[in-house]
Structure formats: C-alpha cells, structure tokens
Amino acid sequence: MTATHQTPIKKFSAYQALVIILLALTQFTVVLDFMVMSPLGDMLMKSMSLKPSQFATAVSSYAFSAGIAGFLTAGFADKFDRKKLLLFFYVGFILGTLLCGITTSYTMLVAARIITGLFGGVIGSISMAIVADLFPLEQRGRVMGFLQLGFGASQVLGIPISLYLANYWHWQAPFLMIVGLASLIWLAILIRMQPITKHLELQTDRNALAHLLHTVSIRNYRIGFLATAMLSLGGFMMMPWGSAFAINNLHVTPEQLPLLFMVAGISTLIIMPVIGKLSDKKDKFTIFALASVWMMIMVIIYTNLSVVPFWFVIMMNIFFMMGIMSRMVPSMALVSALPKLQDRGAFMSVNSSLQQIAGGFAAVVGGMIVKQKTSFSPLEHYNTLGYIIVALTLICIYMVYRVSRMIKGQQKEKAGAVEQAVPVIE
Known part of the structure; x- marks a missing residue:
C-alpha cells in the first residue's frame, strides 16, 4: 500500500539565490541593450533620417549575428566550464555595447550592433544552461520568473533612465551607461560564481561539429527549437516600432515615453514572480495557453488604436x-527540460540562435510592412502586424502543447524506471 502526497516547493540555497541574482543582472544589461533600441527608435530615425526599413536593418543585424554566433558556439558549448563561457561572451558584449555608445554614423551603428549580437546573443543560452544544471524542474518556473525580472527591471529602471539620458545628452548615452554597469557585474561573476563543470563528466569524444549535428538530429529537440522560434516572431515584429507608434500615432510625447515604459515594467515586476510560482504549482502549458489568448486580444486592440488619452495607453501597455511575459516563463521552463545534461549547452545555443534568427527575420518583415511617409507621419499598416501575430500565436500554442506532452512523457518514463529500480518490501 502506498501513500501519495504533494511535494513541497523546495527553497533556494544561499548560493542558488546568488546565482539567480547574478544571472538576472546579466539578463538586465543584455535585455536593456537590445530593448532600448525600441524606445530610442523614434529618436534614432529622426536623428539619422532613417526609413523604417533602415531601422529594421539596425535591429535585425543584432538578431542575425546573435543567431550565427549561437550556431558557431553550439558545438563546443558543452565542452567548457559554463562560468568561463559566460565571462568570455559577456566581456565581448561589453565591448560591442561600447562601440554602440561612440558610433557617429548609420554604418558604424549597424557594425556595432553586429558585434554586440555576436557576443550578447549567446549569453541567454549560457544562462539557460546554467539554470538547467543548477536547478531541478520543480524550481525552474520560479527561477525563470526571477530571470524575467531582468526584462521588467529594464523597463522600470533601465529604459526610463536611458530615455532621460538620451533626451539630456544624445541617443548614445544609454549604451555607455550599460557598459559601466555590465563591467561591475562581470567582476562580480568572476569573483563570486563557482565553476560549473558537472556536464563535463558526461562528455563524449564527438568533435564540435559532430556534437552540433547530434543535437539538431534529435526529433524532440527540433520540436523545442521550432516552438521557441515561433515565440520570438511576434515580439520582434512589433517591438521595433513601439516608440514610433506611440509618438506618431497615439500622440504620446517624448517626455511621457519614460513613464509609459516604467509603468509597464512595474507591472512586469509584479506579475513575473506570481507566474513563476504558478508555473511550479500548476500545469505550465495551461498557463501559457491562457496567457497567449489574453495577448492575442490585447494585440488586436492595441495595434488598431488611434489617438486616445495617455492613461488608456498606459493601461493597454500593462x-x-x-x-x-506570462507566456515566456512557463514556455521557457518547459523547453529547458527537453535536453539531456550532456546536450544542454548545445541545445540552448541552437535554441537561442533560431530564436534570434526568427526575430531578425520578423523585424525585416515588419520593416517591409510598416510604412511612414515622413519622420513625423503616423505609422501605416501597424495593425497588419497585429493580425499576423495572432496567426503566429495560434501556431505557437500548438507547438508548446507538443513540448508539454513530451516533457510529461519523459517524466513518466523516469518514474517508471525508478519504480523498477526500487525493490518492493512486503
């Protein structure tokens, strides 16, 4: 006779909490570096007299280079201490961001974004591999929730401060601020984080190319890759034009823009820990599906807005x-459970690459659809992006459902193996 009981939620150790903080801070700087392009978009387009398609190129250049870097590193991502990999790519990200802060022309800007993407685009996959190594699945929802706080914090603190700096000095100022902060975080990782080498005990003799090919040859992994790529398409398609749409279509002033991003970010900080806990207690796919339906409704409403009161714009952004964000936490927790320990680095690198490449493609497509007659004219066809995103989201729900089924199947197999291994005492 057996008794069943609900497993209590495990608390984080002091070192686990430290790792979460360091990774969240790293996430904050990398996300801010990428996200700040959207609120700076209107200023950049007017300062450099850029067309929407040119600005899309500046945004997508980061994404495409990040995707290429992920594929190049996937083969050897599991052959080194994850801490050393994080330090190496983070210092490259810092140097690339510094170039963004001293650029004076459109050509230099695109080149700087490419360099930043080559290094910064890999950091997320390394962080995900570290999380998968150090935290069991029953803790991972909360970890993802805390890591996504980096996204919210970039909006609450990073983007408003960046916009104030840009308005006071110039659009390059936010990148220089990121360089200073990221340098301090890099030193903290160097001093406080322990080596992460457990995966090296399970390594095979495959070379880098063979390890990459092995990773992409596994069917379950490919389904996870596609699900993650679908997740990024919608965000990249809308995000670059956020500030331009708010200013030129909704008549939000440049002075109101920092408040708009700050309030939306505060709401993210509040909901992320809640969604993280729910993801560890409830079915992750159910949470993802409900959040996706909610997002589709909001996308249709927001992309069809005309001039409305500022308070209404704030509420819609919230x-x-x-x-x-309620989609990202459970979906990333699910996808992180797919790879085996010895494949995690390669899986996360390929996963990040496809996510970035899909996002770069989406930004280019968005730049082809969205039109603007002059730098001060309203954006046209923005609502078309909304309808496309709804269609992509429906496909994404199905893909994440398949990932969820695979994870549940893996858990049943493990439970069955444990039952067979444990002798029965009558």
Missing part, C-alpha cells in the same frame, strides 16, 4: 506586457 495588459499587453502581462500577456507577453
């Missing part, structure tokens, strides 16, 4: 961000 609702919009709630949907987006």
Whole structure:
C-alpha cells in the first residue's frame, strides 16, 4: 500500500539565490541593450533620417549575428566550464555595447550592433544552461520568473533612465551607461560564481561539429527549437516600432515615453514572480495557453488604436506586457527540460540562435510592412502586424502543447524506471 502526497516547493540555497541574482543582472544589461533600441527608435530615425526599413536593418543585424554566433558556439558549448563561457561572451558584449555608445554614423551603428549580437546573443543560452544544471524542474518556473525580472527591471529602471539620458545628452548615452554597469557585474561573476563543470563528466569524444549535428538530429529537440522560434516572431515584429507608434500615432510625447515604459515594467515586476510560482504549482502549458489568448486580444486592440488619452495607453501597455511575459516563463521552463545534461549547452545555443534568427527575420518583415511617409507621419499598416501575430500565436500554442506532452512523457518514463529500480518490501 502506498501513500501519495504533494511535494513541497523546495527553497533556494544561499548560493542558488546568488546565482539567480547574478544571472538576472546579466539578463538586465543584455535585455536593456537590445530593448532600448525600441524606445530610442523614434529618436534614432529622426536623428539619422532613417526609413523604417533602415531601422529594421539596425535591429535585425543584432538578431542575425546573435543567431550565427549561437550556431558557431553550439558545438563546443558543452565542452567548457559554463562560468568561463559566460565571462568570455559577456566581456565581448561589453565591448560591442561600447562601440554602440561612440558610433557617429548609420554604418558604424549597424557594425556595432553586429558585434554586440555576436557576443550578447549567446549569453541567454549560457544562462539557460546554467539554470538547467543548477536547478531541478520543480524550481525552474520560479527561477525563470526571477530571470524575467531582468526584462521588467529594464523597463522600470533601465529604459526610463536611458530615455532621460538620451533626451539630456544624445541617443548614445544609454549604451555607455550599460557598459559601466555590465563591467561591475562581470567582476562580480568572476569573483563570486563557482565553476560549473558537472556536464563535463558526461562528455563524449564527438568533435564540435559532430556534437552540433547530434543535437539538431534529435526529433524532440527540433520540436523545442521550432516552438521557441515561433515565440520570438511576434515580439520582434512589433517591438521595433513601439516608440514610433506611440509618438506618431497615439500622440504620446517624448517626455511621457519614460513613464509609459516604467509603468509597464512595474507591472512586469509584479506579475513575473506570481507566474513563476504558478508555473511550479500548476500545469505550465495551461498557463501559457491562457496567457497567449489574453495577448492575442490585447494585440488586436492595441495595434488598431488611434489617438486616445495617455492613461488608456498606459493601461493597454500593462495588459499587453502581462500577456507577453506570462507566456515566456512557463514556455521557457518547459523547453529547458527537453535536453539531456550532456546536450544542454548545445541545445540552448541552437535554441537561442533560431530564436534570434526568427526575430531578425520578423523585424525585416515588419520593416517591409510598416510604412511612414515622413519622420513625423503616423505609422501605416501597424495593425497588419497585429493580425499576423495572432496567426503566429495560434501556431505557437500548438507547438508548446507538443513540448508539454513530451516533457510529461519523459517524466513518466523516469518514474517508471525508478519504480523498477526500487525493490518492493512486503
């Protein structure tokens, strides 16, 4: 006779909490570096007299280079101490961001974004591999929730401060601020984080190319890759034009823009820990599906807005961000459970690469759809992006459902293996 009981939620150790803080801070700087392009978009387009398609190129250049870097590193991502990999790519990210802060032309900007993407685009996959190594699945939802706080914090603190700096000095100022902060975080990782080498005990004799090919040859992994790529398409398609749409279509002033991003970010900080806990207690796919439906509704409403009161724009941004971030936490927790320990680095690198490449493609497509007659004219066809995102989200729900089924199948197999291994005492 056996008794069943609900497993209590495990608390984080002091070192686990330290790792979460360091990774969240790293996430904050990398996300801010990428996200700040959107609120700076209107200023950049007017300062350099850029067309929407040119600005899309500046945004997508980071994404494409990040995707290429992920594929190049996937083969050897599991052959080194994850801490050393994180330090190496983070210092490259810092140097690339520094170049963004001293650029004076459109050509230099694109080149700087490419360099930043080559290094910064890999950091997320390394962080995910570290999380998968150090935290069991029953803790991972909360970890993802805390890591996504980096996203919310970039909006609450990073983007408003960046916009104030840009308005006071120039659009390059936010990148220089990121360089200073990231340098301090890099030193903290160097001093406080322990080596992460457990995966090296399970390594095979495959070379880097063979390890990459092995990773992409596994069917379950490929389904996870596709699900993650679908997740990024919608965000990249809308995000670059956020500030331009708010200013030129909704008549939000440049002075109101920092407040708009700050309030949306605060809502993200509130909901992320809640969604993280729910993801560890409830079915992750159910949470993802509900959040996706909510996001689709908000996308249709927001992309069809005309001039409305500023308070209404704020409320819509809050609702919009709630949907987006509530999708990311459970979906990333699910996908992180797919790879085996010895494949995690390669899996996360390929996963990040496809996510970035899909996002770069989405930004280019968005730049082809969205039109603007002059730098001060309203954006046209923005609502078309909304309808496309709804279609992509429906496909994404199905893909994440398949990932969820695979994870549940893996858990049943493990449970069955444990039952067979444990002798029965009558």
